[in-house]
Amino acid sequence: MSDLRHLYQELILDHSRNPHGYGLSTESPLRSHQVNPTCGDEITLAVVHDGTTVTAVQWEGQGCAISQSSASLLSTLLENRPLADVEPLVAEFREAIQSRGTIELDEDRFGDAIALNGVSKYVARVKCAILAWVALEDALTK
């Protein structure tokens, strides 16, 4: 059971059950739909910003606890964050999550999202964790 707890921390289970930012009420054109073809998980994510600050990250989708909690944690992390921070945060997240457990997310920069640190040891779950972040990256190019 301890191995499972390493991946499925209480914070992850909480976010997957009571996700933050769930529901697409915004009309923002900055949106992206992403699918993980291996398991069928999908997400539609929209970003709202005022030119300097991210005001909201909204999303809808369905998937495993890792993909859902990752979207929820991402939404929490970016609200009221400077727009200029987004790109480096996504890059750091991607590097850590793909590092097979060798790089940890910095708590000062990622806050609660460091609960996703456990994912990087599980090659099969990296795609789950990264889905929302890929959607975010894509949405900002729109």
Add this chain to the structure above:
Amino acid sequence: MLPNSALTDFSRDEVAAIREQFPILGESVNEHPLVYLDSAATSQRPQRVLDAERDYVLRRNSAVHRGAHTLAALATEEFEDARATVARFVGVRPDELIWTSNATEGLNLVAHAMADASLDPAADPRVRLQPGDEIVVTELEHHANLLPWQYLARRTGATLRYLPVDDEGVIQGIDEVIGERTRLVAFSHASNVLGSYSPAELIIARAREVGAITVLDACQSVPHGPVDFAALGVDFAVFSGHKMLGPTGIGALYGRFELLSALPPFLTGGSMITTVTMDRAEFLPPPQRFEAGTQRVSQAIALAEAVRFLEELGMDRVAAHDARLGARLADGLAAIPGVRVLGPSAGATRIGLAAFVLEGVHAHDVGHVLDERGIAIRVGHHCAQPLHRRLGLAASARASTYIYSTDDEVDAFLAGIAEAAEFFGVNP
């Protein structure tokens, strides 16, 4: 060809002896002995199948159906012997069995050749479609037996219709949907999600009544029990080598000879012609007409060895083993609070396969808990999105057994599911 449950399953000792021949079953995964319950996706290969392939490659390898030297003649003979062995296994003539890369390619071959024939006014009318014609599939198909028919409909203007399924996945509407306009009916023999057999006899009888061609996806039936395509009376059928102890990269298409003869080739090139000029070509009769280019010789030889292995075990007994473990899986899952088993209810015939949902927990998370214990199952939509949608799901988890699977493995799997239910706090 439903399995006869009166026939005897393998004894515990016999299964142990079978397992000895599969080195991978002795491996550990995540520090646990591997429990492989994903044979419906791909089966494991016994040592002797690899040995047969290696022996051919190391001692007799050469180009088949070309060249006149001794080794080439021996290789050709062995390649054609493999065809005869596999053809006999499914009750058909060797010249009615075409090697393909996999079942998907076999289905695409029929769809593309018919699309091509439909554009040629001189082609045989039996294999030509036009607007107003109907193609019928079922709602439970694997995407491999759906997309080629979507393509054929798009190319010819024919209409694609389907036989719906009920909440248990039982195919409905055979007499209503298959009608005078129906020209082709494509369906799975056994479902890769539900584990149930389709009413093949009823569908084929109805299709014959209206003069429609039948195409059978036999990927989940040929590995798991005795199947005789000629006795079934189906026009085309496909299956895959890697799901029946054989290698990847080899599968087969059966076609009734007169229909194969009516079809133009799918791929063109070397080894499938009689005369070629700079303007045109004349094609060999089946099966060579459909085997352009260098063939998968060592894979065909390996698949024939896999067939001999299965024949020695006896397909009736393979089916009995599968049916018993399938029931153990389904009954055991149904007894866990919060688990919904897909497909036929308890007591109904199923192959050694059970897909299920743990209420409130995504299949991927269920699969992860098992993977941590070295238990390999499939999670996702299993290439059957429309069926999952019909059942109100996006994904499910699926455990599937084969000749080497044991009661203990099924029980370890069930214990893992109970543990996952507890861990994720499933409250039924």
